[in-house]
Amino acid sequence: MSSNFLLASFVSHIKNGYLISKKNVVTPFSNLLESVCKILQSEGFIESYEVFEESKGIKKIKVFLRYVNAKSSIREIKLISKPGKRVYGGYRNIKPYIDGLGFKIVSTSKGVVTDHDARTRKIGGEVLLNIF
Numbered sequence: 001m002s003s004n005f006l007l008a009s010f011v012s013h014i015k016n017g018y019l020i021s022k023k024n025v026v027t028p029f030s031n032l033l034e035s036v037c038k039i040l041q042s043e044g045f046i047e048s049y050e051v052f053e054e055s056k057g058i059k060k061i062k063v064f065l066r067y068v069n070a071k072s073s074i075r076e077i078k079l080i081s082k083p084g085k086r087v088y089g090g091y092r093n094i095k096p097y098i099d100g101l102g103f104k105i106v107s108t109s110k111g112v113v114t115d116h117d118a119r120t121r122k123i124g125g126e127v128l129l130n131i132f
Contacts, residue, residue, distance in 0.1 A: 006032070006033060013026075013027045014063065014074065018065060026060050026061070039105055043114070046063055049062060049063045050062050077131050091121075105131065106118045106127055108123045
């Protein structure tokens with residue numbers, strides 16, 4: 001499985017979890033997904049996450065979803081870069097999402113960061129997700 005296919009699966013799990021008001025969702029593990037979870041937790045879109053070993057050599061990530069007044073904290077999560085069409089941008093071309101209310105997650109040479117961090121550090125990369 002490619003890492004972007006896992007990212008698409010992750011986005012689907014998160015969307016579906018929020019739609020049916022689940023407390024948590026479980027997805028396959030990858031380092032990219034763990035980095036995305038760190039960002040989502042630091043920005044307040046998920047409560048927390050934990051990495052566990054389902055069986056010998058098979059890791060999973062359990063994501064604990066966050067709700068505010070019985071509404072999901074993520075209103076929209078959208079996959080931008082796909083295996084068939086990669087989307088890259090320099091730091092000057094990565095614009096704020098919904099006037100700064102949401103953000104983009106960018107995979108750079110310095111790791112996975114938000115669009116604001118990419119512009120601050122003056123590094124571009126592959127635009128993975130839009131989150132609002």
